[in-house]
Amino acid sequence: MEGSLKPMDAEQLRENAHKMVDFIADYYKSIESFPVLSQVKPGYLRELLPDSAPNQPESLQDVLDDIRQKIIPGVTHWQSPNFFAYYPSNSSTAGFLGEMLSAAFNIVGFSWVTSPAATELEVIVLDWLAKILKLPNQFLSSGRGGGVIQGTASEAVLVVLLAARDKFLRKHGKRSLENLVVYASDQTHSAMQKACQIAGIYPENLRVLKAGYSSNYALTPEVVSEAISNDFSAGLIPFFLCATVGTTSSAAVDPLFELGKICKANDMWLHIDAAYAGSACICPEYRHCIDGVEEADSFGMNAHKWFLTNFDCSVLWVKERSALIQSLSTNPEFLKNKASQENTVVDFKDWQIPLGRRFRSLKLWMVLRLYGLENLQSYIRNHIKLAQQFEELIGYDSRFEVVAPRTFSLVCFRLLPPPNHEDEGYKLNYSLLDAVNSSGELFLSHTVLSGKFVLRMAVGAPLTEERHIKAAWKVLQDKATDLLSGN
Numbered sequence: 351m352e353g354s355l356k357p358m359d360a361e362q363l364r365e366n367a368h369k370m371v372d373f374i375a376d377y378y379k380s381i382e383s384f385p386v387l388s389q390v391k392p393g394y395l396r397e398l399l400p401d402s403a404p405n406q407p408e409s410l411q412d413v414l415d416d417i418r419q420k421i422i423p424g425v426t427h428w429q430s431p432n433f434f435a436y437y438p439s440n441s442s443t444a445g446f447l448g449e450m451l452s453a454a455f456n457i458v459g460f461s462w463v464t465s466p467a468a469t470e471l472e473v474i475v476l477d478w479l480a481k482i483l484k485l486p487n488q489f490l491s492s493g494r495g496g497g498v499i500q501g502t503a504s505e506a507v508l509v510v511l512l513a514a515r516d517k518f519l520r521k522h523g524k525r526s527l528e529n530l531v532v533y534a535s536d537q538t539h540s541a542m543q544k545a546c547q548i549a550g551i552y553p554e555n556l557r558v559l560k561a562g563y564s565s566n567y568a569l570t571p572e573v574v575s576e577a578i579s580n581d582f583s584a585g586l587i588p589f590f591l592c593a594t595v596g597t598t599s600s601a602a603v604d605p606l607f608e609l610g611k612i613c614k615a616n617d618m619w620l621h622i623d624a625a626y627a628g629s630a631c632i633c634p635e636y637r638h639c640i641d642g643v644e645e646a647d648s649f650g651m652n653a654h655k656w657f658l659t660n661f662d663c664s665v666l667w668v669k670e671r672s673a674l675i676q677s678l679s680t681n682p683e684f685l686k687n688k689a690s691q692e693n694t695v696v697d698f699k700d701w702q703i704p705l706g707r708r709f710r711s712l713k714l715w716m717v718l719r720l721y722g723l724e725n726l727q728s729y730i731r732n733h734i735k736l737a738q739q740f741e742e743l744i745g746y747d748s749r750f751e752v753v754a755p756r757t758f759s760l761v762c763f764r765l766l767p768p769p770n771h772e773d774e775g776y777k778l779n780y781s782l783l784d785a786v787n788s789s790g791e792l793f794l795s796h797t798v799l800s801g802k803f804v805l806r807m808a809v810g811a812p813l814t815e816e817r818h819i820k821a822a823w824k825v826l827q828d829k830a831t832d833l834l835s836g837n
């Protein structure tokens with residue numbers, strides 16, 4: 351490797367990593383100059399890159415030039431202050447630094463012994479965050495529960511579903527799998543359905559209950575109770591309910607307290623998916639959104655969405671860690687070690703699907719330490735205030751309507767179809783979304799609520815300020831004017 355980059359050389363790393371950090375800082379500085387939604391066509395990159403990998407090394411400079419010219423045009427800029435689609439995916443300086451350090455150690459922390467600090471820091475930081483969220487003590491590591499970092503909320507719901515399934519199979523016998531019934535709403539994230547597919551839940555035993563307009567898209571306890579008693583009467587075994595705090599379509603909040611009572615009365619596992627909105631519950635004025643979490647068996651939140659922690663970092667707490675471990679543990683000879691054998695340590699391999707795991711707690715720890723709770727609370731409050739301002743702007747333009755009540759930083763709205771032409775609403779808003787996103791000036795996504803095509807303005811990128819909200823609204827108004835005048 352004479353004359354080229356060595357795999358590991360501290361001085362070469364210093365020099366090149368400095369260049370990369372400069373490149374990244376310049377990218378963030380100029381991020382508003384790119385179209386937020388990448389405007390390339392499928393297959394664009396094939397034409398720009400060679401057919402095969404190089405035989406001889408190339409220079410970092412050449413690679414950076416390619417990134418500028420060929421890769422960045424194909425990037426959708428999630429860190430842009432004008433990114434309002436889906437839910438946010440926060441980067442931050444603290445999260446970034448933690449991510450760098452995690453890449454540096456590059457440990458594979460499946461068991462305590464593979465890096466005691468990785469396991470112990472994860473346990474401690476998740477206890478910290480549980481306390482910030484005022485989760486009941488049963489979710490802390492000091493009792494029978496504890497927290498674990500998963501890659502995504504999808505993995506979180508899958509592992510708790512597996513834990514609950516196996517708990518019920520132990521009780522009712524392996525043959526009862528075909529009788530196990532899962533409850534969710536039509537607003538629950540599709541990750542629940544995927545988890546059922548993987549866990550072998552019979553497709554006809556996933557109850558997707560209606561959560562409609564009249565309940566602001568939240569589950570109604572009566573609907574849940576009725577479904578459960580019907581299933582009991584049919585000889586089935588209701589065992590798992592997924593409630594959501596901040597649904598993906600409209601950020602609706604399911605009534606945890608009542609649902610918790612129902613689950614308790616029927617001996618069912620309650621999982622709470624607060625992937626997006628969980629972050630808001632660090633503010634005392636939003637904590638009530640998870641009142642009832644005392645009744646839950648598991649609770650998850652994505653720190654990588656709206657909590658300044660770079661992807662991936664999905665935090666999951668359970669009350670009975672033994673349920674997870676009974677489902678997911680293995681004990682092969684090649685991983686045996688004294689600490690694990692003596693049962694004095696946590697081996698997170700037994701709390702998740704893969705064996706290998708990154709040192710992800712570093713970035714969450716750095717976010718909590720370098721910003722502090724008060725700053726994190728103001729961060730959340732500011733986004734909610736901006737969403738509120740956006741909602742007010744909509745109120746001044748009678749051509750638009752807000753379609754679902756706003757609780758956090760998501761505004762669901764649409765352009766009203768002409769009177770008595772509701773059937774035109776779908777196409778009108780579809781076209782508005784397309785016009786806005788093709789402009790490259792901002793990026794919104796959509797959903798369908800009660801048959802209406804709805805635009806979602808999800809505020810939550812770290813760089814977003816009031817001026818971006820106002821500019822986004824101006825683009826929306828201008829595009830609406832064009833559309834309504836037939837341009």
Ligand SMILES: *Cc1c(COP(=O)(O)O)cnc(C)c1O
Nearest residue numbers: 502503504539596598623625626
């Ligand atoms: C974003 C989101 C998910 C999926 O998150 P992943 O971490 O990508 O799996 C699940 N549930 C809710 C409520 C979400 O907002």
